[in-house]
Amino acid sequence: MAQLAVANRDRGVVGFDIAGEEAGYPPEKHLAAFQLCHRENFSITIHAGEGFGPASIWQAIQICGAHRIGHGVRLVEDMTIEDAGRGTPGREATVTKLGLLASYVRDKRIPLEICPSSNVDTGAAPSLDAHAIRYFLAQKFRVTVNTDNRLMSDITLSEEFRRLSEVLPIGLADVEKLTINAMKSAFVGYDERLAIIYDRIKPGYAKLRGEPALAGFRLPPSA
Template identity: 55%
Template sequence: GANKGNLVEYLQGFEHTCAVMQTKEALERIAYEMMEDMYKDGVCYVETRFAPVFHTQKGLYHEDIIQAVLQGLENGKQDFGVGYGLILCGMRNMKNTLEIAELAVNFRNQGVVGFDLAGEEGGYPPKKHLDAFQYIKQKNFNITIHAGEAFGKDSIWQAIQICGALRIGHATRLVEDMVFDKDGNIVALGELAQYVLDTRLPLELCLLSNVHTGAVDKLENHPFIKYYKEKFRVFLNTDDRLMSDTTLTKEYLTAIEMFGLNLDDVEKLNINAMKSSFSPYKTRLHYIYNVIKPGYQKMREKLLSLKV
């Protein structure tokens, strides 16, 4: 498994999976099967991300890689009815992030919905890739950044204020900008945390992988429930389903069992996720009011009928 306790060793596992993702056929198939997995997991819309640079070992060009993944996603959408958006990742420890940012914009009308910066945080602050972020912002496109996972709150601040992130991945270290009482309740927020709360900046939280990477020492200490109770716009994600042996259902069940969430909480988290997606505004409204809300209402009615 990938339960290594630190991010660097966790990321090493990708060498094995990427080794079998070096042809257009393999990439298309894996993207398609991912959509099938989403359907089986009850997902109605997914934003998935990957780094094209890891799939060039057999000579594929970045454009070919992206097109193959998009084809697999589109085929999956047609067969399973799951909506999607693709996010392209630049890597912190590499210098070609501007090229990936340009590709993200080039494919924006073909299914790519945003640009991400991923990889090891230590020694690779997001501001080192400012040219990529400036390009994305000038093109009125979407930015999400892995920040505050293995590095402190300054990484989150840089991601938002220097690089223009519209969402933050993980953000477990935002707790460093909060004051807690002896019972662990938030009693004061620092300027950064207050800004994140006030601007409704979405936080992409990953319960199980944060334990596996050592971002939190144990599940009960994950800041998710503190953020949620304080009304931060949080939602649950899987991070890497294979590495952490998880599904979105498993993440929700974990939150229910560990933090006592109820059906209303789960619905709220799903609405938060859809509000925060990089899909067009009308698409977000469609999923919230025509899929998510009716779906949870049907679930409530079913639960009530079982109680009678």
């Protein structure tokens, strides 16, 4: 499959991914495929840290060289979280320390493809209200919001954001930031990413905010 993906890069294939049951099927079982992708300068994302803990994320990054992590929600298990004990349980909880893996993921800006509704459906998160995305956002991880499976979860990306806005203090500026995170993490060329961010995303959100002067904002030549 990796050979097929690489062979079709000129036809629009931009990366290689594995997904499915994590327990008993570690990413390193497909190491040869990932090594091929690395030799061919081909992008990699790996499903990890949903059905299994931080060990699967570590293996995906450090053994297989993933550029993005599909889900990664259980990276929260590599954080020290303390509840201040005020108000609604969980709402006042804060991260007091990041483990070595969590620090590495944040410092290296490795994107986490967070899928809130799907995580609730699969039991990786008890509820949206208790979803670990709140900690990733607070700690400035490179988070993207995703649907994972639109059919099984009966979800759209717009609905995903709407649901999050009901349990988190997420406003339009936050949605814009998460959208930009997604484009920064896209497996397309640098010039194309910049063009989409500055020619489409930023002007689009400026228009939503009623800022017509910024709606035609273009990337400065020196950027």
